Amino acid sequence: MSPKVSQAYKDEKRAIILEGALHCFIDKGFQATTIDDIVRHLGMSKGAIYSYFSSKEVMYIQMADDKMNAMVENSSEDFKNMPSAEDQIRYMFDRFRRQSLDELRKWLAFHLEFMLYAARQPELTERWNQYANKALLFMQEIMEGGMKTGEFRSDLDIAAASRLFWSVRDGLALQFMLSGEETDYKSMINEMEKKVFRYIQG
The missing domain is CATH 1.10.357.10 (Tetracycline Repressor, domain 2)
Incomplete structure (x- = not known):
């Protein structure tokens, strides 16, 4: 069984992902940015990001x-x-x-x-x-x-x-x-x- 994660941890993770997405959107533009760009910038797995957000939209x-x-x-x-x-x-x-x-x-x-x-x-x-x-x-x-x-x-x-x-x-x-x-x-x-x-x- 995987350990329970607190809401504070989840909120912090979501904020980190959004900050990384914002960096990429500003740097490359919304349409040119891919999930892979956000993955590379944050150094997270794609699965970790998808567990919080289903798409860049x-x-x-x-x-x-x-x-x-x-x-x-x-x-x-x-x-x-x-x-x-x-x-x-x-x-x-x-x-x-x-x-x-x-x-x-x-x-x-x-x-x-x-x-x-x-x-x-x-x-x-x-x-x-x-x-x-x-x-x-x-x-x-x-x-x-x-x-x-x-x-x-x-x-x-x-x-x-x-x-x-x-x-x-x-x-x-x-x-x-x-x-x-x-x-x-x-x-x-x-x-x-x-x-x-x-x-x-x-």
């Missing part, structure tokens, strides 16, 4: 989920000290400003590649939408809170406002994907922040 989705869940959890914890919805949204813009363009570009490159890949596979598209909806719901809750406190205009369409917020983020990231300076990127975030608040506050 599952690895990517878990990685994206973990990143989203960490963002929501960390932000929600910080929000306890900022009851104002306006402060919460400004905090989110500040998170964007603190992320360097180099870091953003590394993540975005294979992030976009996965989206194009998933667009041709309905089961992956459905799973992707579950991930994306977390971000929308997170922002909708902030927008709704701002309407209740009178910070935002009473006729605000919170679904549209939430999509606007993330579209600003994603649109700027795409525009600066291949070129552009850090100072210009952060300056544009500042300008977009002003425009978002003009829209939601009326």
Whole structure:
């Protein structure tokens, strides 16, 4: 009988595998990366990796989920000290400003590649939408809170406002994907922040 493995051990192993997969995705791109690449990078057996993840697609989705869940959890914890919805949204813009363009570009490159890949596979598209909806719901809750406190205009369409917020983020990231300076990127975030608040506050 094989020895029992603790949940903490399993969680650590999963984290190590995901970290190795992330390294390979950044280095080679999502589609070019194979399970064998991840095996070689980690020095693990293929069987050990498959005992945690059935495919590189599952690895990517878990990685994206973990990143989203960490963002929501960390932000929600910080929000306890900022009851104002306006402060919460400004905090989110500040998170964007603190992320360097180099870091953003590394993540975005294979992030976009996965989206194009998933667009041709309905089961992956459905799973992707579950991930994306977390971000929308997170922002909708902030927008709704701002309407209740009178910070935002009473006729605000919170679904549209939430999509606007993330579209600003994603649109700027795409525009600066291949070129552009850090100072210009952060300056544009500042300008977009002003425009978002003009829209939601009326």
